[in-house]
Amino acid sequence: MKILIIGGGGREHTLAWKLFQSPKVKKIFCAPGNAGTASLGENVSISAEDIPSLLEFAKKNEIDLTIVGPEMPLVAGIVDVFEKAGLRIFGPKKEAAMLEGSKAFCKEVMIKAGVPTAEYVEVTSLDQIESVLEKFDKAAVKADGLAAGKGVLLCNSKEEIKQALQKILGDKAFGSAGNKVVVEEMLEGEEASILGFCDGKNVKIMVSSQDHKRALDNDEGLNTGGMGAYSPAPVVNGLEERIRKEIMQPMLDEMQKRGTPYKGILYAGLMINNSEIKVIEFNSRFGDPEAQCVLPKLKTDLVEVIEACIDGNLDKIDLQWKKESACCVVLASGGYPEAYEKGEIIEGLENAKAFENVIVFHAGTKLDGEKVLTSGGRVLGVVGLGSDIKSAIDTAYTGVSQINFNKMHFRTDIGKRALER
Ligand code: AMP
Numbered sequence: 001m002k003i004l005i006i007g008g009g010g011r012e013h014t015l016a017w018k019l020f021q022s023p024k025v026k027k028i029f030c031a032p033g034n035a036g037t038a039s040l041g042e043n044v045s046i047s048a049e050d051i052p053s054l055l056e057f058a059k060k061n062e063i064d065l066t067i068v069g070p071e072m073p074l075v076a077g078i079v080d081v082f083e084k085a086g087l088r089i090f091g092p093k094k095e096a097a098m099l100e101g102s103k104a105f106c107k108e109v110m111i112k113a114g115v116p117t118a119e120y121v122e123v124t125s126l127d128q129i130e131s132v133l134e135k136f137d138k139a140a141v142k143a144d145g146l147a148a149g150k151g152v153l154l155c156n157s158k159e160e161i162k163q164a165l166q167k168i169l170g171d172k173a174f175g176s177a178g179n180k181v182v183v184e185e186m187l188e189g190e191e192a193s194i195l196g197f198c199d200g201k202n203v204k205i206m207v208s209s210q211d212h213k214r215a216l217d218n219d220e221g222l223n224t225g226g227m228g229a230y231s232p233a234p235v236v237n238g239l240e241e242r243i244r245k246e247i248m249q250p251m252l253d254e255m256q257k258r259g260t261p262y263k264g265i266l267y268a269g270l271m272i273n274n275s276e277i278k279v280i281e282f283n284s285r286f287g288d289p290e291a292q293c294v295l296p297k298l299k300t301d302l303v304e305v306i307e308a309c310i311d312g313n314l315d316k317i318d319l320q321w322k323k324e325s326a327c328c329v330v331l332a333s334g335g336y337p338e339a340y341e342k343g344e345i346i347e348g349l350e351n352a353k354a355f356e357n358v359i360v361f362h363a364g365t366k367l368d369g370e371k372v373l374t375s376g377g378r379v380l381g382v383v384g385l386g387s388d389i390k391s392a393i394d395t396a397y398t399g400v401s402q403i404n405f406n407k408m409h410f411r412t413d414i415g416k417r418a419l420e421r
Pocket residue numbers: 118140149152154184185186187188191213269280281
């Protein structure tokens with residue numbers, strides 16, 4: 001098979017790495033890819049958002065299966081466009097991807113499906129501020145649409161809520177993504193992610209994981225796309241079946257009832273407080289860097305799983321997982337998530353890869369002759385695998401210690417929470 005992966009981050013290198021192991025796969029293209037995907041296949045210099053050019057490429061190169069990494073093309077309807085052209089593609093159609101594309105829509109579906117989530121109100125005008133402040137002392141204030149992971153403001157006072165609404169609705173800080181705002185009750189607990197393969201009717205959940213969103217150790221600093229992850233997340237232990245039955249399956253049932261069945265990856269961001277589980281959000285794709293911890297543990301051929309999702313017979317698949325733990329440490333450019341330099345030379349990649357149980361996934365990297373240069377905020381994800389979480393963490397940081405580039409920045413406490421349990 002010829003496969004086209006859309007995207008160019010750590011998640012997409014991980015997908016390419018896993019798909020490369022399938023005997024069914026003859027060739028992998030990645031658009032636009034990075035230096036990591038270039039070592040497994042061929043990069044195509046088309047942006048992940050340029051749907052017409054991606055379609056043309058897929059037709060011309062007789063791609064058998066396209067796999068979409070990021071949310072933007074999904075929400076823009078790439079799956080609808082490819083399917084209309086008779087091409088096989090993995091991901092939710094536009095109306096189903098709205099679970100990530102609109103937080104207000106997602107809330108409405110959750111309520112209908114009886115899925116536990118934070119209390120909320122929808123706000124479209126600054127005139128509503130007073131009624132919002134009557135209801136909440138603290139709140140998560142969220143731009144409705146896609147805002148590259150930056151659209152959530154956590155407010156610890158009425159004054160902060162007011163400022164957040166002003167920023168989103170008044171100053172249009174997130175453009176039209178903020179035409180509508182979801183204001184919700186602040187949840188307490190520990191976060192974890194559960195991802196599921198979905199075929200429209202059935203869902204098979206993956207092993208759990210936990211992301212580290214803040215830039216600095218001890219969860220300080222700005223929110224990022226994710227600075228590291230580990231799997232499994234002990235906070236989820238024993239709750240998996242409840243999450244499948246009370247959260248994932250009801251969402252699929254509700255989407256099917258609406259005539260917009262959900263096929264693809266459904267990602268639940270959860271807040272767990274003792275045995276109480278609430279959904280913070282759903283995403284319509286693999287998490288990044290969660291994928292880097294989860295996919296290396298999947299024993300089953302990923303092509304078989306994806307084909308079963310597309311064909312609607314996921315119930316025939318027996319997902320098999322390695323028992324190991326995994327830890328992924330993200331190496332970022334100095335300054336990320338704010339302004340940072342690109343073009344720094346990355347050293348030590350071969351040394352890191354030489355360690356058993358270390359996998360180095362590329363994110364913002366590019367090739368320059370023999371050299372590998374930084375080309376984004378999150379540059380690499382160094383994964384360690386081990387028989388328990390401690391050895392996975394130690395292995396990941398052993399890999400990290402081999403790598404260097406000017407102003408390289410990473411967290412030193414990935415997985416600490418799991419160790420503390
Ligand atoms: P989201 O983009 O919805 O994942 O939100 C980004 C981050 O904000 C989440 O990972 C949580 O850490 C935090 N967050 C979002 N909603 C809430 C909430 N209702 N209560 C507490 N924290 C939240």
